[in-house]
Amino acid sequence: MKILVCISQVPDTTSKIAFTDNNSKFNAQGVTWILNPHDEWYALVRALELKEAGIATAVHLVTVGKADVEPVIRKALALGGDEAIRIDAESEDPFTTAIQIAKFAENGGYDLVLCGKESIDYNNGTLGGMLAELLNLNYIAFATKIDIAGGTATVAREIDGGEETDTCPLPLVISCQKGVAEPRIPNMRGIMAARTKPLKVVPAAAVQSVTNIVSFEMPPAKSGVKMIDAENMDELVRLLHSEAKVI
Amino acid sequence: MSVLVFVEHSQGSFRKKSFESVLYAAQIAQNMGGTVTAVVTGNLADGEIAALGEYGAQKVMHYTDARLDNFSSRALAKVVCNAAKKAGAKVIIATHDTTGKAIAPRVAAHFMAGMVAGAISYPDASSGFVVKRNVFSGKAFANVNITSDIKVITLMPNTFPVVKTGGSASVEKMDMAFDDLDFAVKTQSVDKASGDIPLSEAELVVSGGRGMKGPENWYVLEELAKELGAATACSRPVADSHWRPHNEHVGQTGGTIRPNLYIAVGISGAIQHLAGVNGSKTIVVVNKDPEAPFFKAADYGVLGDAMEIVPRITAAVKKFKQNS
Ligand SMILES: Cc1cc2nc3c(=O)[nH]c(=O)nc-3n(C[C@H](O)[C@H](O)[C@H](O)COP(=O)(O)OP(=O)(O)OC[C@H]3O[C@@H](n4cnc5c(N)ncnc54)[C@H](O)[C@@H]3O)c2cc1C
Numbered sequence: 026m027k028i029l030v031c032i033s034q035v036p037d038t039t040s041k042i043a044f045t046d047n048n049s050k051f052n053a054q055g056v057t058w059i060l061n062p063h064d065e066w067y068a069l070v071r072a073l074e075l076k077e078a079g080i081a082t083a084v085h086l087v088t089v090g091k092a093d094v095e096p097v098i099r100k101a102l103a104l105g106g107d108e109a110i111r112i113d114a115e116s117e118d119p120f121t122t123a124i125q126i127a128k129f130a131e132n133g134g135y136d137l138v139l140c141g142k143e144s145i146d147y148n149n150g151t152l153g154g155m156l157a158e159l160l161n162l163n164y165i166a167f168a169t170k171i172d173i174a175g176g177t178a179t180v181a182r183e184i185d186g187g188e189e190t191d192t193c194p195l196p197l198v199i200s201c202q203k204g205v206a207e208p209r210i211p212n213m214r215g216i217m218a219a220r221t222k223p224l225k226v227v228p229a230a231a232v233q234s235v236t237n238i239v240s241f242e243m244p245p246a247k248s249g250v251k252m253i254d255a256e257n258m259d260e261l262v263r264l265l266h267s268e269a270k271v272i
Numbered sequence: 273m274s275v276l277v278f279v280e281h282s283q284g285s286f287r288k289k290s291f292e293s294v295l296y297a298a299q300i301a302q303n304m305g306g307t308v309t310a311v312v313t314g315n316l317a318d319g320e321i322a323a324l325g326e327y328g329a330q331k332v333m334h335y336t337d338a339r340l341d342n343f344s345s346r347a348l349a350k351v352v353c354n355a356a357k358k359a360g361a362k363v364i365i366a367t368h369d370t371t372g373k374a375i376a377p378r379v380a381a382h383f384m385a386g387m388v389a390g391a392i393s394y395p396d397a398s399s400g401f402v403v404k405r406n407v408f409s410g411k412a413f414a415n416v417n418i419t420s421d422i423k424v425i426t427l428m429p430n431t432f433p434v435v436k437t438g439g440s441a442s443v444e445k446m447d448m449a450f451d452d453l454d455f456a457v458k459t460q461s462v463d464k465a466s467g468d469i470p471l472s473e474a475e476l477v478v479s480g481g482r483g484m485k486g487p488e489n490w491y492v493l494e495e496l497a498k499e500l501g502a503a504t505a506c507s508r509p510v511a512d513s514h515w516r517p518h519n520e521h522v523g524q525t526g527g528t529i530r531p532n533l534y535i536a537v538g539i540s541g542a543i544q545h546l547a548g549v550n551g552s553k554t555i556v557v558v559n560k561d562p563e564a565p566f567f568k569a570a571d572y573g574v575l576g577d578a579m580e581i582v583p584r585i586t587a588a589v590k591k592f593k594q595n596s
C-alpha cells in the first residue's frame with residue numbers, strides 16, 4: 026500500500042502577521058517557516074506508523090511550492106518517508122494547488138492520500154475535498170483516528186458535537202487532525218538520512234487560478250478591557266446585558 | 273441569476289445555522305437580482321422543509337434517496353452539483369461546519385469554481401466578487417475575489433442575525449443516479465452528546481483552563497453554563513490531561529468558535545488558544561494573575577480565584593433572570 030502525504034509550510038504560530046504592498050501581500054520578512062502542524066504531527070506521523078507496522082510499503086511526501094520550501098521539506102523527510110516531491114508552482118489559489126497535486130497523484134498508484142485538516146495560515150481546509158473530487162475518490166474529513174486492515178480504512182472523524190466512525194475501502198483521501206497520531210521529534214539518524222533522500226522537482230501544470238486575495242485587513246483593535254470589582258458580579262451581568270447585549 | 277444553498281438537518285429538523293445560510297443566500301440573490309433554491313436530502317417531513325421558505329428560500333429540491341441519510345461527502349457533493357445544474361446556479365452556498373467543509377470543496381472542484389471557505393461578509397460585487405474571511409487563525413481578514421463563473425461559499429455560522437423574513441417555498445422531490453462508490457463510506461457508529469448544544473453553534477460559551485486545577489472543580493463552570501444556557505469548552509492542556517473531552521478543546525489545534533459571549537476562566541490566553549476564540553463578540557476573562565495575556569484580548573475582566581468568582585457570576589445571573 027502506497028501513501029501520499031500532502032505537506033505545506035506555514036509561518037510559525039508566533040510570527041508577527043503583517044502585510045506589504047498596500048496590504049495586498051503577506052510580509053514574509055523575518056518569518057520562521059515550519060511544517061504545517063496538522064500535516065506534520067498527524068498526517069505524516071500516522072503514515073510513518075502505518076509503514077512501521079508493515080501496512081504501508083511506501084510513504085511519499087508532496088508539496089506545491091517554489092524552491093524556498095525545500096528546507097522545511099527536508100525537515101519532514103527527517104521524520105521519515107521515502108521520498109519527497111516538490112511541484113514547482115506558487116501555492117496561492119487553493120484550487121490550483123489541488124490540481125497540481127491531482128495531476129501528480131493520478132498515475133502514482135497511491136492507495137491513501139493524507140493531508141492536514143487545514144493550513145494554519147490561510148485556514149482553508151479545502152485541499153482534501155478538492156483533491157478527492159479531482160481524483161474521483163471518496164473523502165473523509167477531520168479524521169481523529171485511522172486504521173487500515175485488509176484494504177479498508179476505519180476512520181473516526183469529528184462531527185458537530187461528537188464523533189462518528191466510518192469504514193471505506195481504499196483508495197481514499199483523508200484530512201487529519203489531533204488524535205490521529207502523537208507528535209514526534211526527528212532523531213539524529215533521521216536528520217542524517219534525510220540529507221540523501223530523493224527530493225524530486227516536478228514541473229507545474231498549466232492552470233488558471235479562480236481566486237485571488239485583493240487585500241488583507243487587521244481586525245479592529247479592542248478598546249481595552251474593563252475590569253470589574255470581584256465583589257460586584259451583578260455589575261458584570263448588568264454590563265453583559267445592557268452594554269454588550271449578549272445576555 | 274440563481275443562488276443555491278445546501279442545508280443539513282439533524283434528525284429531521286433544521287438548526288439555526290441552516291436558516292442563517294438560507295437567509296445569506298436569499299440576501300445574495302436579492303442583491304444580485306436572482307432566485308434562491310435550497311437543497312435538502314434524506315428523511316425530512318414536508319412541514320419542516322416548508323420552514324425554509326420563511327427564511328427566504330423560494331424553492332426547495334428534496335433528494336429523497338434514503339441512502340443519503342448515511343453521510344458520504346461524495347454522494348452529497350453529487351447531489352449539490354446535480355441541483356446546481358438543474359437550477360442554473362451561479363453561486364452555491366453551504367454552512368461552514370463539518371458537513372459543509374467536506375462537501376463544498378468537492379463541489380467547487382467539480383465546477384472548477386473558486387471557493388471562499390468560512391465567509392464573514394456578503395459578496396461585494398462592486399468590483400469583481402469579493403468575500404471576506406478570517407486568515408491566520410483570526411489574526412487578520414482577507415478579501416478574496418472569486419474570478420470563476422460559478423462561485424462557492426461556506427458561511428461561518430453565527431455571522432449574521434437569524435430572523436424570519438416570511439415567505440413560502442415550493443418543494444420538489446428529486447431523484448438522481450448514483451454509483452456504488454458514492455456510498456462506499458459506511459457509518460459504523462456515532463458518538464454524540466445528545467441534548468447538548470454543539471459547541472460550534474453555541475451563542476454563549478463558558479470555558480476553563482489549567483487554572484481550574486482539576487476536573488473535580490468543573491462543576492462550577494457547568495453550573496454557570498447551565499444557568500446561562502451555554503456550552504462548555506476548554507484549553508488544550510485540559511483536554512490533553514483528560515480533564516475534559518477532546519471535542520471541547522478550542523484553539524489553533526482544536527475547534528474555532530465565534531460565540532456572542534466567551535467566558536474564559538483560568539486560561540492564560542496563549543496565542544494558540546486565542547486563535548480559536550478571538551472571533552467571539554464579547555470576551556470575559558476570570559484570572560487570578562493581573563498579568564495574564566488574556567486580559568489584553570478581553571472586553572471585561574475579573575481578577576480573582578476561579579472557585580470564588582464563578583459561583584458569584586452564577587448567582588448574579590440567577591438574580592438577573594428572576595428580576596427580568
Ligand atoms: C503549535 C501549538 C498549538 C497549540 N494549540 C493550542 C490550542 O489549540 N488550544 C489551546 O488552548 N492551547 C494550544 N496550545 C498551547 C498553548 O500555547 C498554551 O500552552 C495553553 O493554551 C495554556 O493553557 P491554559 O491557559 O489552560 O494553561 P496555563 O498557561 O497554565 O494558564 C493557566 C492560567 O490560569 C490562571 N490561574 C491559575 N490558578 C487560578 C485560579 N485559582 N483562579 C483563576 N485563574 C487561575 C493562571 O494565572 C494562568 O493564567 C498550543 C501550543 C502549540 C505550541
Ligand SMILES: Nc1ncnc2c1ncn2[C@@H]1O[C@H](COP(=O)(O)O)[C@@H](O)[C@H]1O
Nearest residue numbers: 033089116140141143144149150151152
Ligand atoms: N502547497 C501545498 N502543498 C502540499 N499540500 C498542501 C499545500 N497546501 C495545503 N496542503 C495540504 O492541504 C491541507 C489543507 O490545507 P488548506 O486547504 O490549504 O487549508 C494541509 O494541511 C496540507 O496537508
